[in-house]
Amino acid sequence: MTAEATIERVVTAATPFEDAFRALIEGDGAQAPAHIQSLRSAAFEAFRRLGFPTTKNEDWHFTSVAPIAEHDYLHITTQSGDVQRSALAPFLFGRSEWHTLVFVNGRYAPELSNTSGLPKGVTLLDLRRAWQEAPQLTEPLGRLTRHDDRAFSALNTAFMHDGAVLHVDRDVEVDMPIHLLFVTDAVAAKSMMHPRNLIVVGRHAKATVIESYVSLSDAVYFTNAVTEVSVAEGATLHHYKMQREGMRAFHVGTIEARQARDSHYISFSLSTGGSLTRTNIYTTLAGEGCGATLNGLYMLDGEQHCDHQTLIAHVQPNCFSRELYKGVLDGQSHGVFNGKVYVDPIAQKTDGKQTNNTLLLSDKAQIDTKPQLEIFADDVKCTHGATVGRLDEQALFYMKSRGVSRALARELLTYAFAADVLETIEQPSVREELERMTLRRFMTVADDR
């Protein structure tokens, strides 16, 4: 009895997170404002209580995080790595003039970033500078998302140390996208990063934000990001998440948005990297007349495991939501899509549509798709559909009957499958880059289209 209890305590005390957490709050992290320090402590307490989720947890039913939990990670708190500007070129959508905050191995890299000439009314700061120079802007941190029942969000909150703060004043329309680029290099090996971002788009303002997670190495590391988003009345935010981590990386990324009346939140999530990844995208339509569009594409191969969980919470009447997620799975990869649409009893006239289509390119690839509609209002229009298929044999034969080789026919059909969700991306440079990337991935034979 006592022996067991002792062992238990020893195991807990030995967890690397304890040491890393102590190192943070006693060291560099002590510079954070008081409310952040208490938030961290409460979150770490929550993580201690929760532990990593198991597959018994309904939200993690198809994804075992054991591979993440069984590693020890170093928490890098100082600037590190050797990343040259030129190495970032492949991730800039060909638009180096866009305002960009670059983070290397989890820490802000001012020398690689570009914030000059931001339009009036736009504040873009790294988290630590925001704490010092504009602490009032960081007040919403921790209020737009919750961590008390989510282990990874709790862990992120406990280790909150760096990230981006974007504030767009009311009535300001920013045409040029703002890019938050999180890059790792070989120095990230065996370490963990907990980027924490805050995006606030003011009343009737409009912005486009790209959040990229990329790597210049194939190291094993762990990214655990949380982005909090507030979209005020009548505002519009286009928010692209590009998960192109190193092929051996672990990635858990949560985006949680809160939408006020008549606002629009348009999200696109791309996942191609990582060995075990989980993306959570949650939005609450908290005012009447809101619209939310959540689209995404995951393309997997080898033994990659990629899980998407989305939640669209309709809590006010007369809102609409559209969701289209597509997956192309090759090798022995495993995809998971869990899309929840919640409609509150008062959210009458909700108009929701959710679709998940998966293309399996190999016999060993696998998809678990679970659309979940929880509808408590009676006057709503909500549909969902999921398909899992292989390449259409009729179409393959039709193309071959015109002389097109089997290989090219397969590539064309695969590209075409992915193309229609890419077409929904409104930002032309992002769309074209993702189209090129997808073409390169599936088209070994053909040239331009």
Next chain:
Amino acid sequence: MSLLEIHGLTASVGDKPILRGINLTVNAGETHAAMGPNGSGKSTLAQVLAGNPAYEVTGGSITYKGQDLLEMDPEVRAQAGIFLAFQYPVEIPGVSNAYFLRAAYNEVRKARGEGEVDPLEFADIMEEKLALVDMDPGMLQRSVNTGFSGGEKKRNEILQLAVLEPSLAILDETDSGLDIDALRTVADGVNKLRDRNRSFVVVTHYQRLLNYIVPDFVHVLAGGRIVKSGGKELALALEEKGYDWLTEGEPVGVNA
């Protein structure tokens, strides 16, 4: 040597025998009509010639340009000059008509030892081919057959025929679903493509099309066999008397 020689061809889908011994010879430059009631096996014959793996050839032989056609993959057949205009053209969302046509054109050219053409050169070629079937150039930017009307799909098949310039074109009920004006346009297009070196097998249920595309020979299929062959006057007799007088004692469809 004939262009195409079919001997004792039998084919089935699953366990169901459909073709029960087809014999047919097509020489270069000839146009043959294949008529017959619904379910008699016309489309099956057409699909087998194009190499659709959904149909299993259980016996007989097909020789094309002196080669064993049954040994060739569908794309190799197409590259060797066989073209099938489908009764039900397949929709391919996301693949543009222009891209698909150029890909097919270049694959066929490569097989013939000719160089590939770039999008600009191809646009010039297309201008002439579009005019031949009186098709709106806008159709090229749309996904292959996707959302096309029945008539647009048939026109698109003939456009592909015009682009690929095959030695043997099989038209499977290209007339069905076309109004009289569209039928005339499509038939005119086909007639312009007829020459000494190009053969046609025109599959149709109705004699109407044969007023425009006048065949050299007419064959009647019933129950998976050719039950009668003749000249173009046979089509007129069929129009007058129907198929019953030919199929007496024979099962009409393969289910009968």
